[in-house]
């Protein structure tokens with residue numbers, strides 16, 4: 001089984017985001033960038049499939065600026081085999097990402113595409129489902145467990161209220177949730193080895209995909225700030241405060 | 249103008265998330281119809297017909313949409329969209345699963361998790377775990393939107409819409425429902441609860457979580473929530489997770505017990521009306537947004553609190 005893993009370079013999840021004073025966006029100058037945390041989980045899953053002998057090759061793809069190379073390298077250091085960078089400095093919306101990925105998939109013919117359930121910058125939670133629609137492939141979103149079952153995949157999904165299991169014909173799209181696995185840290189030797197793994201470089205134009213945005217930013221603002229309230233001395237005080245506030 | 253709202257339900261009852269989406273759809277404007285897709289969901293269709301402000305209910309009943317899987321919902325909804333300017337879908341796991349599939353087929357860029365409708369092209373939504381609010385304008389002719397329930401009031405139940413039936417898609421589809429394990433509970437549902445008590449890593453075990461958090465929630469008639477750390481450690485089921493990547497809640501009262509207040513957790517609860525934090529570390533970030541902070545060891549404070557509630 002050949003596995004394709006799209007990874008996105010995003011602001012590190014530990015960074016406190018600051019809105020720009022001119023309200024055009026958030027300040028990304030000199031902030032730490034990392035692989036989208038969900039994508040670390042999908043890379044880990046693909047690598048484990050390879051280690052278990054179910055996956056034959058793990059191909060990492062990223063659409064983004066030149067620096068997204070580093071994100072691909074990180075995935076290669078975790079165990080990916082090779083990378084494809086589709087280089088652009090434009091903001092690429094999930095629909096356009098899905099269209100580019102559909103073309104990559106036409107070239108690569110993977111049996112499984114593993115994406116993150118959501119990118120923690122735009123919080124869209126769309127790309128995998130859109131890709132599945134464009135390809136007319138089945139989808140298993142928010143995966144908690146993925147098992148190979150002959151030519152099919154059994155995917156257990158985290159849903160409101162519990163877990164749901166679906167069976168997908170392959171090729172298929174799966175998006176991963178937090179509890180699928182715990183991603184490894186790449187070891188130093190593997191980081192060194194990853195430097196020699198091939199990364200192909202392309203541009204959106206090579207795939208003939210129109211990436212012009214459908215959405216335009218009117219403004220980006222700070223959320224209303226919530227002021228810290230008061231510290232209460234003891235439980236009894238807490239209860240009486242809650243009573244007078246009408247909360248209990 | 250006309251808007252299609254896709255009902256959230258379990259084939260037996262209409263989920264309140266639907267009422268909230270109807271409010272958002274009404275703000276968009278035009279006629280509002282509700283699609284009830286399910287199997288044996290007649291009661292749901294009848295309940296949907298009572299939601300205030302609804303023109304009609306479209307009821308599609310059959311095995312292929314019993315679980316509203318995305319592949320079948322795409323086949324059902326995409327052809328219907330010739331009659332609508334927008335489709336509004338609850339930002340639940342069912343809704344998030346199907347919506348982008350419908351959007352891609354319509355060649356439309358979806359607007360996820362909107363918190364306000366400014367006009368028919370312009371919407372507000374949180375990004376970066378709610379650390380920034382984006383006002384965004386769509387140039388697509390049709391809109392595909394998922395709606396954050398906590399941002400809208402529920403529509404009332406004074407309606408009397410007509411119910412018409414629609415064929416379900418025949419299939420077969422390349423995905424198939426196998427089974428589900430749902431957490432059974434008599435408590436209020438987390439996403440719509442008026443009060444929530446959440447426990448964090450500090451509880452230390454499932455036993456302690458059940459011994460301390462659950463009775464407090466019982467006393468408050470509250471839903472139970474948890475931080476990701478508590479869920480990952482197995483103290484609470486997955487769908488109790490509150491946060492950026494879990495449930496978004498905005499109850500009247502949110503009690504955070506032994507939770508540090510990471511931004512990903514705050515993203516899911518900072519719109520609660522009153523926030524109480526119990527944490528032994530007075531520097532814990534949760535105190536920066538708490539209305540009432542109690543610096544204490546939860547193992548003493550929680551039983552005492554449970555004991556005092558309801559006493560006069």
Ligand SMILES: Cc1cc2nc3c(=O)[nH]c(=O)nc-3n(C[C@H](O)[C@H](O)[C@H](O)COP(=O)(O)OP(=O)(O)OC[C@H]3O[C@@H](n4cnc5c(N)ncnc54)[C@H](O)[C@@H]3O)c2cc1C
Nearest residue numbers: 448449450475476477491492493494506508513528529546
């Ligand atoms: C991509 C991504 C998505 C995430 N999504 C979510 C999400 O949706 N929801 C979420 O919650 N997290 C999420 N997280 C995780 C988040 O970053 C934090 O790791 C998590 O919220 C921490 O949980 P916690 O507060 O229970 O644990 P900790 O941060 O370990 O906090 C425990 C707290 O308990 C206090 N404490 C310890 N002992 C006691 C005691 N005896 N009495 C009182 N207080 C005590 C400590 O002072 C501490 O403040 C996400 C992370 C990533 C990377």
Ligand SMILES: Nc1ncnc2c1ncn2[C@@H]1O[C@H](COP(=O)(O)O)[C@@H](O)[C@H]1O
Nearest residue numbers: 006007063115116118119124125126127
């Ligand atoms: N620019 C990108 N390059 C590669 N993969 C991406 C990109 N944008 C999104 N993805 C993938 O799609 C997932 C969901 O992103 P989103 O739909 O933006 O929330 C991510 O976790 C990635 O796996």
